[in-house]
Amino acid sequence: MSDHARDDDTAARDNPAATHDTAARHHAADEGRPSGAALAGIRVVDLTQVMAGPFCTMILADLGADVIKVENPGGGDQTRHSWGETDDGRDSTAFFALNRNKRSVLLDLKTERGLADLHRMVATADVVVHNWRPGVAERLGADHATLSALNPRLVYAAISGFGTTGPYADRPGYDLIAQGMAGAMSVTGEPDGRPVKNGLPVGDLGAGMLLVSGILAALLHRERTGEGQRVETSLFEAVLAMSVWESTEYWATGAPPRPLGSANRMSAPYQALRTADGYLTIGANNQRLWQRLCAALELGELVDDPRFVTNMDRMRHRDELAALLEERLAADTTERWVDALLAAGVPAGPIQDYAQVLDHDPQVAARELVREVDHPVAGRVKVLAPPLRLSASPAAIRRHPPLIGEHTDEVLAELAGPAARRRGRNGEEAP
Template identity: 75%
Template sequence: MPVTTDTPGALDGLRVLDLTQVMAGPFCTMLLADLGADVIKIENPATGDQTRRSWGYPVHGEDSRAFLALNRNKRSVCLDLKNSDELASFHRLVGSADVVVENFRPGVTKRLGVDYETLSALNPRLIYASVSGFGQTGPYADRPGYDLIAQAMSGVMSITGTPGATPVKCGLPVGDLGAGMFCAFGIVAAVHARTRTGEGQYVETSLFEAALAMSVWESTEYWATGQIPQPLGSANRMSAPYQALRTKDGYVTVGANNERLWQRLCEALGLARLQTDPRFVTNTDRMSNRGELAAELETCLASATTDEWVTRLLDAGVPAGPIRDYRQVLDEDPHVQARGMVQEVDHPVEGRVRVLGTPVRMSRTPARIRRHPPLLGEHTEEVLGE
């Protein structure tokens, strides 16, 4: 179905009051905004979102590129929630809202008068979502929420990196971004439930639980074997070979994660003898002898470049790819461009700003970048006037 710039998004008509800042919460509300929701970012008039000023990479204006990366498609309203008149203005906004999202530490919303009990009394259809470090209950509930801490305490850092090396975190903030995605998922589910019941509800998730929930292979390994999962570098816990392997000039990633692909890999490399080698006959054998298998494969792969091997392996039906840096991905990759994963938005201070596109494709109600990341308080009069 052809679509135009006027085609409504999937969440068109959904009004979201966004009390969040930094990463997990703003990522959640940006996902909703990309899908058409009217996200109104409520900010302290003195400071705004922490990432506006205190995080890296300011260019022309005062707002950092970190803020711009997470706040497109939103409107900014300045309200000091500690001021009774401005709190009353926020409460009036709640009456016409569908969703409130917050990521204060547990207990703060109650002190401010913006907690679920208070707001749901004003609007019983309200969906109220909380993102925190460890959740609203439990012995860790009052601890501050940071992605690094969530990765450490959820087990993610214990399996990241190479065997015997210093602990490292996952390169991407999986706790923050994971919590944002899970929260958006919960909000949309609650909106759907409201169509049946007519009632709103409370939704919550945390950085800690998001990181742990992604540990599907690691928990499976522990429960199945009783062994504590260890870091494997680029290898996979459930199959082999499925990892980066050294070539003549770098590395190639190979995904031979079933018997058919294993056989094709051996044939493409001229290593048919490995199919009958007792160390590598089954996937279990190959997993138990990952190091020896990698050495055998890399001896062969050293004869040609990464690009040459990617071409040969793909031609043989074996999943393979090079390791690229972000310059290669963002500036040079034709697939990234074809899929629209790099977008530009006009900003009143920064000019043309590049941002990542949305990875969700919808044929009838597409996600779209409609607004630049807002200036602090840019829409206060507009929204309160509504």
């Protein structure tokens, strides 16, 4: 690294927002390594940014891995400066949502010094994760061949838009584009409406979750064989992998599936329906539940109606059935109908907005699904709790989302110590 680049790095580390009492930082580092966590002792070098990759590495961090987030001195992860940024330029709430439990290190990988620091880090790591476009890792000297030569036990994991082979390999990867090209937008929305993307970024988050599964499988393989390997997935493949009903329908009928609004492809009634003051969802997806629904709504005559006798009949006449059910549901409120349907043994629930879910839902409160962490700049920050429950080695929130470069000195000091000696093929420290 040139002197100029090193000065930039040092200046970023000395930023007042990133300066903390040394003892306090080392105490926090000790707290960040719980011996009882499922992935305690696993070190992850996180080269990702934005959403898919950070979501993957956050799950690993929640499970106890020591995740070191490598950021560039030019501003770090793009989401630090995206939606939700405060007026005084502090990190955005979007960054907070995806980066708890991690340590942040500033490295300029385009310099010799920065790349050398990365290589030292990789020599002590168990996993490396990146979401660069194909070819970037090779240009930087952070590709699988280079890093696995430094550490044969390394699990090298990558997310891209479309994978590293095929005619789309070089295309930029965005959730919206993946949803469109993999078919999801063709079946989302109301019939005869414009294409609509899923309200949640299923390509990004799906790819992140799939990569977690691949990493854990590769770590298990390494325990048996001593060998690392390369793991990859893509946004495109994640969206397509979720199309289990849609692909089945196409292969069975020969016709491309079309949007059904909130309705289900395999059963009816199984959809959102209007009430006097809003909407509810009903899941009467078998004959017994259909009969219970008709009894609860006092619509017993529908049970023997030739249009609705079997599930296939109800699917063929889905629109007529929905109109009749909504006519009855208009007589009362969502809350009253949900209570009545549940009492009758019919699966049902209200459609809630996020204010209702996050601030008022009793299940969210009972399961403690919203947590707060103390952030050194932003104060108390709300985050979603880890969704995994492990009885013996629970996931936990141990660290605030890091300030940019907050742990650079700490991590580089660790690499200089005896614990940084590269592990051999069978896990022993090299002499």
